Amino acid sequence: MDHLDELENKSIYIIREAFHDFKDMALLWSIGKDSTTLLWLCMKAFFGKLPFPAVHIDTTFKFPEMYEFRDKYAKEFNLNLIVGKNEEALKKGVNYQDTDTFECTHLLKTEALKQTIAKHKFKALLVGIRRDEHGIRAKERYFSPRNKDFKWNYKDQPAELWDQYKSKAEEDVHLRVHPLLHWTEQDIWEYTKRENIPVNKLYFAKDGKRFRSLGCMPITKPIKSEADTIDKVIEEIKNTKEAERAGRLQDKEQANTMEKLRSLGYM
Amino acid sequence: MIKEYLKFVIVGHVDHGKSSLIGRLLFDTKSIPQEKIDEVKTVCEALGKDFEFSYLMDYLTEEREKNITIDTTQTFFKTKQRDYVIIDAPGHKEFLKNMITGSSLAEAAILIVDADEGIKEQTKRHAYLLNLLNLKQIIVVINKMDLVDYQEKRFKEVEQEVITHLNKLNLKPNYIIPISAKNGDNIATKDNNLNWFQGPTVLDALDSFTNQFQEENLPLRLPVQDIYEDMVVGRIESGKIEKNQEITILPSNVSNKVLSIKKWREELDLASYGHSIGLKLDDIQVKRGQIICDKDNLPQVVNNFKATIFWMSSNEIKVNEIVSLKIVTQEQDVVIKKIHKLMDSSTLEEIDGDVIKETYIAEVEFKSDKPLVIENYNKIPEMGRFVLIQNEDIVAGGIIV
Numbered sequence: 001m002d003h004l005d006e007l008e009n010k011s012i013y014i015i016r017e018a019f020h021d022f023k024d025m026a027l028l029w030s031i032g033k034d035s036t037t038l039l040w041l042c043m044k045a046f047f048g049k050l051p052f053p054a055v056h057i058d059t060t061f062k063f064p065e066m067y068e069f070r071d072k073y074a075k076e077f078n079l080n081l082i083v084g085k086n087e088e089a090l091k092k093g094v095n096y097q098d099t100d101t102f103e104c105t106h107l108l109k110t111e112a113l114k115q116t117i118a119k120h121k122f123k124a125l126l127v128g129i130r131r132d133e134h135g136i137r138a139k140e141r142y143f144s145p146r147n148k149d150f151k152w153n154y155k156d157q158p159a160e161l162w163d164q165y166k167s168k169a170e171e172d173v174h175l176r177v178h179p180l181l182h183w184t185e186q187d188i189w190e191y192t193k194r195e196n197i198p199v200n201k202l203y204f205a206k207d208g209k210r211f212r213s214l215g216c217m218p219i220t221k222p223i224k225s226e227a228d229t230i231d232k233v234i235e236e237i238k239n240t241k242e243a244e245r246a247g248r249l250q251d252k253e254q255a256n257t258m259e260k261l262r263s264l265g266y267m
Numbered sequence: 268m269i270k271e272y273l274k275f276v277i278v279g280h281v282d283h284g285k286s287s288l289i290g291r292l293l294f295d296t297k298s299i300p301q302e303k304i305d306e307v308k309t310v311c312e313a314l315g316k317d318f319e320f321s322y323l324m325d326y327l328t329e330e331r332e333k334n335i336t337i338d339t340t341q342t343f344f345k346t347k348q349r350d351y352v353i354i355d356a357p358g359h360k361e362f363l364k365n366m367i368t369g370s371s372l373a374e375a376a377i378l379i380v381d382a383d384e385g386i387k388e389q390t391k392r393h394a395y396l397l398n399l400l401n402l403k404q405i406i407v408v409i410n411k412m413d414l415v416d417y418q419e420k421r422f423k424e425v426e427q428e429v430i431t432h433l434n435k436l437n438l439k440p441n442y443i444i445p446i447s448a449k450n451g452d453n454i455a456t457k458d459n460n461l462n463w464f465q466g467p468t469v470l471d472a473l474d475s476f477t478n479q480f481q482e483e484n485l486p487l488r489l490p491v492q493d494i495y496e497d498m499v500v501g502r503i504e505s506g507k508i509e510k511n512q513e514i515t516i517l518p519s520n521v522s523n524k525v526l527s528i529k530k531w532r533e534e535l536d537l538a539s540y541g542h543s544i545g546l547k548l549d550d551i552q553v554k555r556g557q558i559i560c561d562k563d564n565l566p567q568v569v570n571n572f573k574a575t576i577f578w579m580s581s582n583e584i585k586v587n588e589i590v591s592l593k594i595v596t597q598e599q600d601v602v603i604k605k606i607h608k609l610m611d612s613s614t615l616e617e618i619d620g621d622v623i624k625e626t627y628i629a630e631v632e633f634k635s636d637k638p639l640v641i642e643n644y645n646k647i648p649e650m651g652r653f654v655l656i657q658n659e660d661i662v663a664g665g666i667i668v
Contacts (some may be wrong), residue, residue, distance in 0.1 A: 001541045006539070013492070016493055048531060135342075139339070159654075161654065161665075169659070241300050243302040
């Protein structure tokens with residue numbers, strides 16, 4: 001069993017545990033490379049037929065290439081796709097130009113997710129976050145409860161050992177399940193290559209630039225790069241000194257922004 | 268069979284320098300993006316402090332303000348030899364469950380001891396838990412040598428203190444190394460301040476460790492995780508399974524046969540431990556919690572068994588109280604019939620009474636109404652370790668020896 005096999009089998013085990021424990025669940029599919037890898041692992045876990053919906057939280061400010069990718073593969077994988085939007089905020093005209101990044105991210109992503117969970121009564125969500133993305137995500141559990149206000153009680157997280165996880169949720173609590181927690185960015189790309197998982201073209205360099213992490217258009221910046229193939233992307237990541245989410249403006253602005261966003265329910 | 272990462276945990280008493288050592292390891296191996304260093308600089312300046320290595324790991328506001336690690340965290344770095352995952356574990360007694368959560372994933376451990384203070388309450392407790400978690404590759408670092416003027420004499424005293432205590436636990440460290448995380452002595456490079464020390468640096472010591480693989484030739488144990496239509500799914504915890512193999516399903520003790528082995532689009536003739544697979548069986552009367560076994564080498568099926576448990580919740584438990592036990596995919600209500608021995612996990616002193624409390628270790632006898640399929644922890648660890656659950660939360664871990 002090689003390294004990628006080990007990552008894959010552990011993730012599949014976690015996905016199956018989650019589905020056993022929480023039938024009312026969904027995959028949170030942001031259309032990026034991580035959640036697409038997670039979708040692939042779900043396809044493996046359930047032999048090609050996802051027994052739960054894929055949820056896309058749509059701020060309406062994503063790249064056109066992301067919507068294209070979503071619609072193409074939702075069809076190809078035969079997904080039950082749920083698109084969740086904060087219609088009320090969008091009607092009021094909330095956008096990244098007139099609203100500050102923190103507030104806009106909170107309203108269009110976190111609040112939209114809250115509404116979607118409430119509407120469909122999901123008890124668990126599969127989310128493709130990884131420990132190496134951000135120091136605060138490194139503190140996560142595989143099965144991480146959120147209370148009805150969506151708060152992450154990071155001061156008192158459940159114990160996890162020997163592949164035993166929190167398997168029941170109290171009323172008004174939902175579980176965030178993180179099957180990719182132990183993967184690195186490089187692992188994702190190496191696995192994507194091995195498995196031939198579809199990749200959004202925004203990740204490959206064009207005119208000396210590429211996106212290393214995808215989000216909302218106004219707050220996601222490309223990096224300088226000549227990596228226009230998957231092999232070159234892997235090589236670039238091996239040698240970079242830059243952080244993966246350096247192009248994601250919502251993480252920064254002020255010290256500990258990510259912690260504040262996450263404690264309010266951000267992914 | 269090459270695995271590219273070695274996972275190791277850093278444990279020890281509060282304030283002995285765990286997070287600083289990690290910060291130093293990352294810094295010296297050039298594993299931190301400039302952006303992270305800048306972020307920490309900004310935060311330190313905002314708080315009016317000098318650059319804190321520990322902030323590279325301690326990300327929560329409260330951790331930074333109080334200079335403590337609350338929760339376990341993980342980070343990655345590389346040496347010329349291979350990649351590492353470092354698990355940082357908190358040193359406070361109140362965060363013991365976080366320490367265990369982190370340590371349970373490790374293949375090696377660094378136990379850190381302050382050269383000035385010597386071994387303390389959590390040093391001893393963590394040492395005991397490393398032993399219980401079956402961690403056999405251990406480096407003890409005597410940190411803050413700069414505070415004791417890099418004296419060899421002081422190092423020898425603390426070294427002796429450490430050896431004496433670890434001997435009581437039958438724990439033999441592979442290395443005991445004097446360091447200063449703050450100044451970078453003996454972490455990545457040898458330094459003049461400690462030139463009397465002949466042993467390796469911390470990185471050299473880590474590079475000498477090996478990945479922990481399961482023993483070869485163990486019998487097949489495949490706990491049933493779920494059933495998808497006519498497909499039995501689960502992960503092979505030990506041994507291997509082949510197409511057409513005759514198997515025995517416990518505890519019902521029914522014979523069955525493997526018709527096919529699947530992994531999404533692939534059809535396999537054979538699968539070995541660690542793989543999450545799907546099976547088509549001759550008889551589909553199978554349910555979660557049953558164990559698919561090698562028919563010629565069966566595990567124990569028991570209603571009563573002895574185990575050592577460590578309690579990590581502020582809730583307590585009394586003899587004869589019902590608690591839920593989970594071992595692989597088996598889940599069963601059990602009661603503790605008898606406590607043979609109750610101990611403080613730091614002092615190892617025996618405690619009288621029939622109430623098991625946070626941080627206690629207990630040798631107990633369990634009774635279950637329904638049979639459980641188990642193994643000795645030393646034979647097949649995956650089948651010999653379990654957790655206890657109260658009010659939906661994991662409150663204790665245990666091993667069957």
